[in-house]
């Protein structure tokens with residue numbers, strides 16, 4: 524585990540310049556998983572070299588896959604084929620990464636060997652029944668702790684059967700877990716989601732030549748396909764870009780261009796929400812890269828206003844709410860978020876932890892069961908705790924742009940799980956951020 528790190532941000536300043544934030548975390552995980560199961564050698568560019576994606580990469584190395592890199596974002600995966608993974612000698616430690624654990628649980632339930640998945644304190648307190656329950660319906664045997672958390676002990680029985688599953692929550696991790704298990708199940712695995720969630724798994728399976736049928740909110744897969752090695756170009760992560768979309772919106776005299784950002788419509792809720800609040804965001808040079816839409820995003824300072832966030836945008840911006848709460852704190856009037864209960868079971872309880880920190884900074888932020896009510900106003904000064912959650916740490920750093928004094932943020936080491944370069948890129952643009 525990384526050592527404890529404290530950030531301190533001095534108040535004020537503007538953000539100006541052009542940067543490229545690191546590769547998309549969701550796609551980086553999936554590129555390793557599918558590349559490992561493919562026939563042939565897959566080359567990945569733009570891979571996210573951060574702890575979460577590395578947890579996935581190391582897990583596949585531990586299952587006998589030869590993976591070179593990452594070097595400058597390039598990874599070469601020598602695929603072992605759908606049935607070529609080897610039993611790991613030890614439990615697979617997945618650090619802080621929910622995506623690794625939930626997607627791997629599906630994939631490993633379909634293998635013919637046993638495996639154990641573990642993680643850090645945060646990951647081992649996150650709910651896993653959302654995946655183990657439907658996997659059990661497919662015939663998987665997975666032992667959890669009494670309260671449904673990891674470590675997960677997965678029996679490799681190799682005889683899964685397809686199910687027709689209506690997901691009770693909108694979760695790309697649950698959907699992806701079941702699609703990966705469905706690659707090993709007899710008959711069709713049919714997954715229906717209650718609202719659109721990120722569809723990188725479906726797109727990437729298609730890119731590897733594996734048939735997945737998509738019909739509205741339903742995706743169907745079976746065990747008849749093969750994955751064929753391919754080239755993957757991972758765009759920049761819109762969830763990392765989001766810190767600067769908000770930062771440049773709230774800080775006066777700002778003008779930032781974020782290059783080569785993935786703008787898959789299942790991920791762009793943050794742009795829609797900020798625009799509804801009055802943000803000035805231009806989407807430039809739209810293009811398609813390896814089956815995923817990409818663009819440069821130019822964002823300039825604007826006067827934000829509070830809004831009622833439309834609930835249909837919640838799953839499309841689920842990881843961006845910590846920093847959107849900072850935008851709301853800087854907006855004129857009231858912002859209301861509802862329908863976002865899922866935020867309570869992320870790396871931290873993102874509703875409570877953000878409300879606590881904002882209140883320490885003098886913001887009128889009231890947590891509710893499934894969201895938050897924030898009355899925009901001044902941001903003060905103080906010491907807040909990120910509770911080891913990367914997105915909380917970066918969000919409070921951005922709040923410094925409009926604070927009246929310094930903000931000290933404890934427990935920031937996990938910024939390395941998704942965005943190691945955050946401090947360097949943020950200071951390059953003008954944020955007065957240091958490690959103390």
Ligand code: SPQ
Nearest residue numbers: 549619620621622694695696697841842869870
């Ligand atoms: O991987 P992890 O820890 O779950 O990461 C987070 C994040 O903020 O980085 C969530 F805390 O992103 C998830 C996201 O919230 C990544 C993800 C994916 O790649 O499929 C899907 C979302 O989770 P969920 O639970 O809504 O399916």
